[in-house]
Amino acid sequence: MQLEQMYQEIILDHYKRPHGKGLAESFNAEVHHVNPTCGDEITLRVTRDPVDDQKLLVSYDNQGCSISQASASILFDQLNDQTLATGEQAVDHLVAMLQRVEEPNEDVLGDGIALVGVSQYPARVKCALLAWMAWKDAAIQALGQEVSTEGEK
Amino acid sequence: MQLEQMYQEIILDHYKRPHGKGLAESFNAEVHHVNPTCGDEITLRVTRDPVDDQKLLVSYDNQGCSISQASASILFDQLNDQTLATGEQAVDHLVAMLQRVEEPNEDVLGDGIALVGVSQYPARVKCALLAWMAWKDAAIQALGQEVSTEGEK
Amino acid sequence: MSLLDVATLRKDFPILSRSVRDGKNLIYLDSGATSQKPTSVLDAERNFYETHNAAVHRGAHQLAEEATIAFENARANIASFIGAQTNDVVFTKNATEALNLVAYSFLNATLKSLTGAPLPAGAQRFVLAQGDEVVVTEMEHHSNLVPWQELCAKTGAVLKWLGLTDDGRLNYADLDTVITARTKVVSFTHQSNLLGTINDVAKVSAAARAVGAIVVLDACQSIPHMPVSVEKLDVDFIAWSGHKMLGPMGIGCLWGRNELLASMPPFISGGSMIETVTMEASTFAAPPQRFEAGVPMAAQAVALSAAVDYLQAIGMDKVAAHEHELTTAAIAALSEIKGVRIIGPTDSHDRGSAVSFVVDDIHPHDVGQVLDSLGIAVRVGHHCAWPVCRRYDVPATTRATFYIYNDLNDVKALAAGIKQAQEFFGSN
């Protein structure tokens, strides 16, 4: 049954027990993304790691379907305290995997490879991408901020 | 040939040698009607007969196709120096004839019965009606004017 | 037997015999979004293109004549379906455009009155002053909310709204406070596309009339499903879409009171809506042409007219009775399932066939996905009525809507499908 390919056990686990949910108090950038067709939303904060400020700490709060929630939880596992480059590579690969132009790569996506079943349901692809697009937006803002601050120095 | 039923000799005669064309200098009401789809226009003036002010003198200037021009010329023959009642009866009958709900009545329309062939071409019906609708509009205005003047007495 | 002969009707809808998701029979419960089309409607459209196609109101050759007659006959037939005069029905691309047409009439009349540009007699009723009020309800589809928000943002008018009761009805107690002497227009839905609620038009209209406001009715969810007559409804405008009533996409309608239509400035302008044009200035045709700029969707009008014929052959009272029976059954079936909450009235009185619900611990999107895997097409999300979701504190709902081609088996399948979703997600 196709359905079980999308709702794999590992997805439902992330959905029921999401990792890293809850917003950090301080942050360098915050974004709020919505999926206008279904109303799923995520607020995502990115904080530059005080030790290595090219690494980005992630926190989020969200509401939505199992796919969008599980996907955010997986994102936390994969991208918390990672660089923009690592994250962008993961986002690109996720998009490519969901468009079925790349085979799932566990090294890049971790549990995220279980999202491959979503590619059968075009209307759900944006659920799977919501958190990742928000992360990319926030990460660029968080780093850009500094660039502009530096420029003013 | 259907075409000859519309363009009867008598219609073409009116078209080529229109009766009563040219605007009177003094008038009680003037209207300007256009057929927006084809651009045919008529300026029509109604003057109350000094002898019997319930009778209405007609003058007009127009440009347009053979049907709209012939129809104005016929209108002049039929309605010049006639009452509103006579005119309205003629307009009603012309409409009914063009919608094929009444048989042509020469007593009412004179040469206008030759317009019956127009009923085969729905797009041309408004050409045939242009002058007559303008006349009705002007006639009501010309008489209405007086009513309001009298009201003020 | 009050039910329609659904088995026979279904033969007229080719799409209903297709299968989805690995060979499941299609059970289409999304007619609230758009209805399916019977063969007679598709044939009417195709026949127009294959035998009469021409631009209407623009030519004198035979095809143009035939196309124009077909188009205007369609208008007459569609108008008579709601008991209206032919020339009081304007064709738009959908109900959304129809509602915007009315909202923009207020904007355009207001602006032209400010600049002193020519306006039709009577246009004063559409002129808004700073602080004038526009009233909607909390159960509006976005298409009957956002255009009014936009109007207010541009004119300084104030948007107000009637709230909802906990059981999914309009809060009529609000009428006295929300509608005031400053209210210029009250625009509300006949039937909620999310809750299913059928509103008391007379009650709202009376309150609007008492202050001289113009009354606009969004009939998208009523005209396809019940007898609607302009004579019985005391409103000024009615907007609806063709695609929800067995008609094609790309056509909607606005009915308006003749004297109001005549007093409105144009909205979309261009070819075919003019009287005279010079480079300096233009004057405009009478309604409905004034509001139908450009080559209109004549083929779609002809097809929508065929949809009207189809519905009339069934009888709108029968359509309503049939849906009522399905709705009652659906409410009963869903109420029996533990963990299912219906968003909207749970009695079937004054209620149409939209049955929205949430299931404990399963997101509406996921419920919909399980139903889809069983061949059951429902809609999930906020249904373009996001404020209703907020009002009832749900992120979204799963919604089933019924039409003439559905029967009690579909209701059973829906209930069984919800239970399967609960099993699948291990809730309940």
Add this chain to the structure above:
Amino acid sequence: MSLLDVATLRKDFPILSRSVRDGKNLIYLDSGATSQKPTSVLDAERNFYETHNAAVHRGAHQLAEEATIAFENARANIASFIGAQTNDVVFTKNATEALNLVAYSFLNATLKSLTGAPLPAGAQRFVLAQGDEVVVTEMEHHSNLVPWQELCAKTGAVLKWLGLTDDGRLNYADLDTVITARTKVVSFTHQSNLLGTINDVAKVSAAARAVGAIVVLDACQSIPHMPVSVEKLDVDFIAWSGHKMLGPMGIGCLWGRNELLASMPPFISGGSMIETVTMEASTFAAPPQRFEAGVPMAAQAVALSAAVDYLQAIGMDKVAAHEHELTTAAIAALSEIKGVRIIGPTDSHDRGSAVSFVVDDIHPHDVGQVLDSLGIAVRVGHHCAWPVCRRYDVPATTRATFYIYNDLNDVKALAAGIKQAQEFFGSN
């Protein structure tokens, strides 16, 4: 041989084998008003309804998925036809709505900037001040004239226009005086629907660019008839209709530069064009959705995409060459008839296939009627370009337009028909 294989093509158009007026073969010379539709286009639309019909961008069930994919694939195909990015093409009901969309962007940006309502970044380019100027030409179709007149009437902007030369061309000498530092937008036609003239887009655009004005192109009469590429044209917006390019009625397109579309406030608002909605305020989706409120004409988009395929299979350069041959022949044939005067260029250089003419002593309407009686469908009247008639001091014209399904026999029939009209009315 440069001509298309017309006899074979004609088989794809069922309507062309019908007869009119007492058994005359139909000779359709009115494609400038609307084109006929090949079977593949009608099949595509019907197939959509019979197998994938659902409301697009609104559901997660299989039909909704399929419908959405079909709709967006259609957009991609139509966009690529003019070398555009998919998301820069907005679907409207016709070209007239597309042109109004741009004109209303100026109105709405201006108003929102006055009231301080939120506007997208970059919207300043659409804000008009009292005395700012809008430029069109004297050869515009009403659909590219009246919306700008209306915009000016509401904002206090001033409408100016480029005049025409006696031989039916744009008077480029006007450019320097008409386009000024106050010009905010220049909107003009690629090809005149009455004169046939093809304008020098680069020349007009350059003058507009020099003063920072936005450039809008009405491509209704060019995109169906010649290769058009957004990359080669230095313009900001392009509007056109589906029904003139073998597509269905009820769909038009607006292409816009991405950054401009993104900076425009909404025009028609409602369902599907929003990002978030509360009762108090809404935010809007990115283009193209921002400009496609309500359930869109998905079936028509799919059919228009099939029309694009059909045209591309022929090749737009061949279409243009074919029409050029017919136009040249028509100009030659009509020039030989005493008493016939062509309104528009009489050389076939930079000239499309609209051949308008008047016949001494016979009203254009009467000429058209005689042609119609012979089975020849032409258009008569002012062709929604009344100022052009005034410019050339004719009350109206008779107009023949050619397309892929016409051939040299049709040109001959036209010339013979005109002579018959002269005989019939005893002129000449």
